[in-house]
Amino acid sequence: MPLGPDLVGQRSETVRRANLGAIVRELHLRGPQSRSELVARTGLTRTAIRALIGELVAGDLFLEERGAPVGQPGRPSPLVRPREAGVVVLAVSIAVDSLAAALVGIGGEPIASVRIPRPRGHLSLDAIVEDLRELVSGLPVDAHRAAIIGIGVAMAGLVRRDDGSVSSAPNLGWRDAPLGERLPAAFGLDVPIHVANEADLAAVAELRRGAARGADDLLLIWGEVGVGGGIIVDGKPLTGVAGYAGEVGHMPVNPGGATCGCGSIGCWETEIGERALLRLAGRPVDGGPDEVDALLRAAAEGEPGALVALAHVGRWVGIGLSGLVNLLNPRVIVLGGLFARAYSYMEPAILAELDRLALRGPRELARIAPGALDVDAPLLGAAELALEPFLADPAARLGPRAQLVAAAGA
Amino acid sequence: MPLGPDLVGQRSETVRRANLGAIVRELHLRGPQSRSELVARTGLTRTAIRALIGELVAGDLFLEERGAPVGQPGRPSPLVRPREAGVVVLAVSIAVDSLAAALVGIGGEPIASVRIPRPRGHLSLDAIVEDLRELVSGLPVDAHRAAIIGIGVAMAGLVRRDDGSVSSAPNLGWRDAPLGERLPAAFGLDVPIHVANEADLAAVAELRRGAARGADDLLLIWGEVGVGGGIIVDGKPLTGVAGYAGEVGHMPVNPGGATCGCGSIGCWETEIGERALLRLAGRPVDGGPDEVDALLRAAAEGEPGALVALAHVGRWVGIGLSGLVNLLNPRVIVLGGLFARAYSYMEPAILAELDRLALRGPRELARIAPGALDVDAPLLGAAELALEPFLADPAARLGPRAQLVAAAGA
DNA sequence: TCGGTTTGGAAGATAGGACTACAAAATGCC
DNA sequence: GGCATTTTGTAGTCCTATCTTCCAAACCGA
Secondary structure, rough: OOOOOOOOOOHHHHHHHHHHHHHHHHHHOOOOEHHHHHHHEEEEEEEEHHHHHHHHHEEEEEEEEEOOOOOOOOOOEEEEEEEEOOOEEEEEEEEOOOEEEHHHHHHHOOEEEEEEOOOOOOHHHHHHHHHHHHHEEEEEEHHHHEEEEEEEEEEEEEEEEOOOOOOEEOOOOEEEEOOOHHHHHOOOOEEEEEEHHHHHHHHHHHHHOOOOOOOOOOOOOOOOOOOEEEEEEEOOOOOOOOOOOOOOOOOOOOOOOOOOOOEEEEEEEEOOOHHHHHHHHHOOOOOHHHHHHHHHHHOOOOOOOHHHHHHHHHHHHHHHHHHHHHHHHHOEEEEEHHHHHHHHHHHHHHHHHHHHHHOHHHHHHHHEOOOOOOHHHHHHHHHHHHHHHHHHHHHHHHHHOOOHHHHHOO | OOOOOOOOOOOOOHHHHHHHOOOOOOOOHOEEEEHHHHHHOOOOOOHHHHHHHHHHHHHHOOOEEOOOOOOOOOOOOOEEEEEEOOOOOEEEEEEOOEEEEEEEEEOOEEEEEEEEEOOOOOOOOHHHHHHHHHHHOOOHHHHHHHHHEEEEEEEOOOOOOOOOOOOEEEEEOOOEEHHHHHHHHHHHOOOOEEEEEEEHHHHHHHHOOOOOOOOOOOEEEEEEOEEEEEEEEOOOEEEOOOOOOOOOHHOOOOOOOOOOOOOOOOOHHHHHHHHHHHHHHHOOOOOOOHHHHHHHHHHHHHHHHHHHHHHHHHHHHHHHHHHHHHHHHOOOEEEHHHHHHHHHHHHHHHHHHHHHHHHHHHHHHOOEEOOOOHHHHHHHHHHHHHHHHHHHHHEEEEEEEEHHHHHHOO
């Protein structure tokens, strides 16, 4: 039922909202454009574009300026560009090895960002909230306070979308932690907050600004200590009923395998996670990022043990991906986090397993690529998530327009 | 990017299309309703509903009649009901053990349907097309010819959505068979044809008219000889890039397992397919539906060997479902085909494995249910697929309206 | 400087639904 | 059976948003 349970009647106003949203989204995704480019792309007339852009400019969200000369005859079309003071979100990332925050405006480029490493181990919700508060105090929040419309949080853990609570975060030792309701107050911001899994958000970021630009169906695998996944279907994140979807790390791929931290047996994570990689390479499994870096350096120098371990993990990556390719028939598979850094060593094994195990049809259509955004992918995805309500209905932010029109008419 | 590569601007006409579509879809999904019920459900005003219904009645697609007395005060609201002569589709199902066809109108109820058993084994495309032609000749196609707007085909095999070709159908021995381009001519119908995998369509049918009514996120597992799957996300079928998505049968779940017909190793199908079940029960693996029926009868009589085999398969069903629950976070999991018939014997094992292996969050949200539509699910889903273009834009079928209005004004 | 070309701008046309007032058709009480 | 009450259908008018059309503005090249 493509229409919700209670379908809502469409009106003229709906048309305006949709068109305004289309323009703003276009400018957000493809960057500043001239009015005439927007006319060509949206199919709307110059008149309609003019009125809509006029409203965005009057609302101080966008500005028009002389574009660069194009060397074409005809009257030049002004470039429409987002104002930095217009709409801004605060993006936050709680990863296994670092905490990060950024202020991001329309267009998706960070205005300012900070990241600090975080030692591994369990930390209370209070401690993390305090660390984040301090981190965010290093951003020019006050300068943009009036423009901030929301907070987006990328979380290494299982998140409920509706209330932003963390159902489970093994790396931090959290269970049912009410993260979403704590943060706005901690930052002194009274705006909506959106919390989601870091891999889900990395997928959004890679789709819009990274390795999967232009694709509509994407599968991303995100490796840190654990293994997460993000699925994009028809351009929209697959969240599932509560937002839990995408937990690829806990697919059973080897019933005869090892016990997983989740209590299950033979999860994919037990074969391709950081600990499995370090174990295979004969390094301390709890060595963390330092040992992983050392392993990758060894591989770069051609050390056989390191290369064998990476190839072995690559094979298991390929085995799991085969099932996912058959299941989801994606256009692009992006390997992020640990898998992006190790991609060059794993690629042959991954591709060989895919060719061996996946069905011919979906296999031929799927392109494999390492992530392009590195550690920032979840953070940028969190910004996109927080911007989404504005993109869906920019008119809500513009406020009452009827009064202005009435005043002008009087 | 929820908006296509070239976004299309919205106009007043779009509003009308959307509202007309909402009304027609509502009547299709929930059955005949009074005008006032439609007002309440769509949020449109009486005026708008009146105009839109008037158009549908004038176009001979729907009719209004006195509804049953409701015992309430106030002027009674007429019931809006689809006309049988209005819009009809031809649905066809090519299953492993049978061929079926039906004429289906708005509302989803078959006007007429036929099904014949089919012996297993390879058959050429020509032979199947001829069998279908004969089957369809038993339906009152001529009586509804003018109303038939499309053909929907449910196919036991891997299907490309765009051209309706069958990429692979192991049971028939097909590979790259141009099924979609052959059928309309064979039926003497010059209408659009839509071919899709039978499990994908069974999912649609169970969502709209079966065990998953009211849900928006659904996973269906369909067992015949092979194992197929259908995924519904946010009320819409997950097709993937080419329509291949949902092939759950070929997820690798047991790397140490048996070689699958697809050439891969340890596919889920090798653990839970019909052949695996018969083998575990000590019956001939190629016995087909007769042996399966005998097995189920034996189980009903309490034969230990049969019960053990069913429980064993149930465990593997649960193992695979665990991964899918973590991956997709569905609201309902429907077991169809063979699994629906054997559900009562497998249920304990399935639930036990889910509780053991799936993550707590998504596990708690997923309801498991056997399919409610039996063998007809793919056929009914094929009808829904063929009806979809009409539901999305009924105005296209109504033809030019402006002329009528102009004539009335003159 | 002067056409040719492209884009911006303004006025009227078109289309669709919302709002309001009133008529019509049922129920229920007396 | 008559009358008040309730609910819905109908018609006229208003509001909103885009499209169409025509003209002015700005740039290029000769």
